[in-house]
Amino acid sequence: MLGSREENVLRLIIEEYIKTAKPVGSTSICKLLDCSSATIRNEMAELENKGYLEKTHISSGRVPSEKGYRYYVDNLMKPKNMTGEDMLKLQTIFHNNTLQLSDAISKSLEIISEMTNYTSVILGSSSSENKLKQVSILPLEENKIVAIVVTDKGHVEHKNLLINENISLDEIKQTTDLINKMLVGTPIDEVSEKLEFEIKPIIGKYVKQHEVIYNAFYSAFSEFANRNNMHFVGKTNILRQPEFDNVDKIKNIVNKFENKDIINSIKEDDNGINIYIGSETEFDEDVTIIKTKYEIGNENGTIAIVGPKRMEYDKVVGLLEFLKSNIEN
Amino acid sequence: MLGSREENVLRLIIEEYIKTAKPVGSTSICKLLDCSSATIRNEMAELENKGYLEKTHISSGRVPSEKGYRYYVDNLMKPKNMTGEDMLKLQTIFHNNTLQLSDAISKSLEIISEMTNYTSVILGSSSSENKLKQVSILPLEENKIVAIVVTDKGHVEHKNLLINENISLDEIKQTTDLINKMLVGTPIDEVSEKLEFEIKPIIGKYVKQHEVIYNAFYSAFSEFANRNNMHFVGKTNILRQPEFDNVDKIKNIVNKFENKDIINSIKEDDNGINIYIGSETEFDEDVTIIKTKYEIGNENGTIAIVGPKRMEYDKVVGLLEFLKSNIEN
DNA sequence: TCTAGCACTCACAAACTCTGAGTGACAAAT
DNA sequence: ATTTGTCACTCAGAGTTTGTGAGTGCTAGA
Numbered sequence: 001m002l003g004s005r006e007e008n009v010l011r012l013i014i015e016e017y018i019k020t021a022k023p024v025g026s027t028s029i030c031k032l033l034d035c036s037s038a039t040i041r042n043e044m045a046e047l048e049n050k051g052y053l054e055k056t057h058i059s060s061g062r063v064p065s066e067k068g069y070r071y072y073v074d075n076l077m078k079p080k081n082m083t084g085e086d087m088l089k090l091q092t093i094f095h096n097n098t099l100q101l102s103d104a105i106s107k108s109l110e111i112i113s114e115m116t117n118y119t120s121v122i123l124g125s126s127s128s129e130n131k132l133k134q135v136s137i138l139p140l141e142e143n144k145i146v147a148i149v150v151t152d153k154g155h156v157e158h159k160n161l162l163i164n165e166n167i168s169l170d171e172i173k174q175t176t177d178l179i180n181k182m183l184v185g186t187p188i189d190e191v192s193e194k195l196e197f198e199i200k201p202i203i204g205k206y207v208k209q210h211e212v213i214y215n216a217f218y219s220a221f222s223e224f225a226n227r228n229n230m231h232f233v234g235k236t237n238i239l240r241q242p243e244f245d246n247v248d249k250i251k252n253i254v255n256k257f258e259n260k261d262i263i264n265s266i267k268e269d270d271n272g273i274n275i276y277i278g279s280e281t282e283f284d285e286d287v288t289i290i291k292t293k294y295e296i297g298n299e300n301g302t303i304a305i306v307g308p309k310r311m312e313y314d315k316v317v318g319l320l321e322f323l324k325s326n327i328e329n
Numbered sequence: 330m331l332g333s334r335e336e337n338v339l340r341l342i343i344e345e346y347i348k349t350a351k352p353v354g355s356t357s358i359c360k361l362l363d364c365s366s367a368t369i370r371n372e373m374a375e376l377e378n379k380g381y382l383e384k385t386h387i388s389s390g391r392v393p394s395e396k397g398y399r400y401y402v403d404n405l406m407k408p409k410n411m412t413g414e415d416m417l418k419l420q421t422i423f424h425n426n427t428l429q430l431s432d433a434i435s436k437s438l439e440i441i442s443e444m445t446n447y448t449s450v451i452l453g454s455s456s457s458e459n460k461l462k463q464v465s466i467l468p469l470e471e472n473k474i475v476a477i478v479v480t481d482k483g484h485v486e487h488k489n490l491l492i493n494e495n496i497s498l499d500e501i502k503q504t505t506d507l508i509n510k511m512l513v514g515t516p517i518d519e520v521s522e523k524l525e526f527e528i529k530p531i532i533g534k535y536v537k538q539h540e541v542i543y544n545a546f547y548s549a550f551s552e553f554a555n556r557n558n559m560h561f562v563g564k565t566n567i568l569r570q571p572e573f574d575n576v577d578k579i580k581n582i583v584n585k586f587e588n589k590d591i592i593n594s595i596k597e598d599d600n601g602i603n604i605y606i607g608s609e610t611e612f613d614e615d616v617t618i619i620k621t622k623y624e625i626g627n628e629n630g631t632i633a634i635v636g637p638k639r640m641e642y643d644k645v646v647g648l649l650e651f652l653k654s655n656i657e658n
Numbered sequence: 659t660c661t662a663g664c665a666c667t668c669a670c671a672a673a674c675t676c677t678g679a680g681t682g683a684c685a686a687a688t
Numbered sequence: 689a690t691t692t693g694t695c696a697c698t699c700a701g702a703g704t705t706t707g708t709g710a711g712t713g714c715t716a717g718a
Contacts, residue, residue: 023679023680025679025680025681026680026681027679027680037680038682038683041680041681041682042682044681045681045682055680055681057680058680058681059679059680059681059682060679060680060681061679061680061681
């Protein structure tokens with residue numbers, strides 16, 4: 001698609017821009033490529049014509065376009081191997097047997113966030129993949145009880161409830177027994193529905209005040225189903241990037257993180273390492289998201305790195321590959 | 330301490346500044362006070378001498394100092410009654426019997442954050458006030474188990490554990506039984522210690538692999554004790570205030586929220602409505618925090634509103650008073 | 659004790675200037 | 689047919705200048 005010198009120029013411009021965050025001029029490239037600046041200018045003009053580069057104003061240097069980045073990650077970039085030192089840091093985490101997997105992932109993403117100055121996101125398995133394992137209740141005091149829901153993947157949610165004095169604990173016990181008998185194994189996001197059509201009619205017959213109990217469990221479950229198991233590391237790292245230099249952009253991105261809008265950008269996709277650049281993210285024009293799923297036994301999740309479009313693609317991809325293989329072993 | 334006209338001038342300046350966020354000049358005050366601007370200037374000079382006002386530069390209008398705000402909230406401000414409409418919004422939440430208390434508080438703070446454009450914080454009871462109610466374990470699959478810890482106030486924490494194949498479930502059961510027998514009622518932040526000195530010696534005798542089990546529970550508990558039950562509403566609201574107009578200030582405050590530094594500012598103090606202005610907060614020079622504890626039955630917590638020093642004190646205090654009385658009934 | 663008037667100050671915005679890094683174009687050199 | 693050197697041109701950004709208006713303090717007279 002592109003000539004080999006064109007590719008070289010594109011690659012060098014992108015790599016230079018990633019380092020400096022400033023538009024790249026022809027002279028800085030011609031030093032690296034052993035030809036004159038005029039030659040480079042011709043190449044650059046051509047690359048701009050084809051849509052791989054952009055100018056910020058008529059006499060400025062060039063900046064990669066999204067199409068340029070895309071070409072770079074698809075054709076020019078090679079994942080960079082980590083330094084031995086960095087590798088060691090991550091490996092010691094995974095060789096530490098006292099750590100649980102989820103803690104090890106958090107810890108390693110903390111390190112990665114620090115190494116890269118980008119923000120990481122961990123997204124656990126969605127509620128549809130979790131199945132009900134057990135419901136239990138525990139009376140606390142007076143008319144307070146706590147309802148506890150556990151899934152087969154070890155997620156736990158609870159809901160504190162005030163119950164009416166004239167509901168006996170026995171009745172509640174009967175209800176939980178029934179739920180345990182009939183609904184264990186049901187995917188969490190289907191539980192609410194089954195609760196309504198399978199459990200409610202039954203308890204309606206022999207439990208006084210069944211409405212109250214039913215409502216309590218119903219709200220506990222629906223809250224569970226909506227909960228997403230998302231967790232940020234180094235949320236403010238990305239603000240250190242020079243592209244976030246004005247108040248509005250910062251407010252904008254902070255807001256989007258707060259609202260967890262990012263969840264849409266990292267939900268679906270294949271099993272490899274996926275790169276979304278700028279508008280491809282459907283999250284924010286100014287960021288790139290690199291993500292990958294991991295799967296170990298029947299447990300899975302997604303980890304994502306959020307940085308500027310001018311992200312160090314080779315480094316991050318290298319890191320994620322390494323991390324993924326570590327997790328899965 | 331201050332003459333009555335001085336007080337009037339101070340009050341008007343503060344109220345004007347709260348509205349406009351711009352230094353207040355003498356003319357805008359003299360219109361309200363039916364005397365000439367020169368007179369006001371004299372009063373202002375005097376108030377500045379005494380430390381209640383400040384200038385941003387030699388010929389600028391005046392801005393309240395922390396001492397000025399302090400005098401205002403202590404002597405001049407009257408809590409403002411809410412509008413009927415706002416009151417209604419909050420009351421319907423508390424009259425909705427299907428909502429649990431904690432949900433009602435969250436919901437009402439959402440409304441308050443929206444009404445005021447400030448950030449709210451909810452801090453639940455600290456771990457030292459929570460006592461162990463029950464420990465339980467649930468085997469999931471293969472060698473995975475989940476340990477669940479419940480406190481008397483209905484907090485629940487869990488920890489997923491991978492156990493060594495040669496630990497039998499029986500042994501784990503014995504351990505949890507022992508913990509339940511000996512440690513129920515112990516404040517959460519003392520459990521780790523007791524676990525070490527009272528439980529460990531016993532299980533050491535008759536449980537093989539007791540180290541592993543002990544470590545698992547130890548880490549579960551210590552994580553629990555450190556967890557603080559803090560929850561922000563409208564975290565980015567405060568960024569809309571005009572005082573947060575430069576990148577560094579925003580990064581700074583976002584960072585502080587992220588690190589939950591605020592917890593130190595809202596931990597202790599009496600039962601009323603407490604106001605901390607600027608450096609009094611020990612959180613951030615540029616903010617005011619207004620907080621209050623609530624207590625209902627043996628459940629308690631703290632709610633706080635974080636805004637600029639130029640916060641609408643009368644409105645927020647009015648709101649919090651109203652909210653507190655609603656919660657406690 | 660208050661007020662009117664005046665000289666003075668200074669932040670802020672708009673207008674202007676300078677400079678350097680960059681471009682495109684084109685003719686000469688390879 | 690490319691590549692190169694050269695030159696006129698462009699423009700963002702930084703620095704400087706200027707004008708304006710909102711503010712002050714001070715003083716003398718009501």
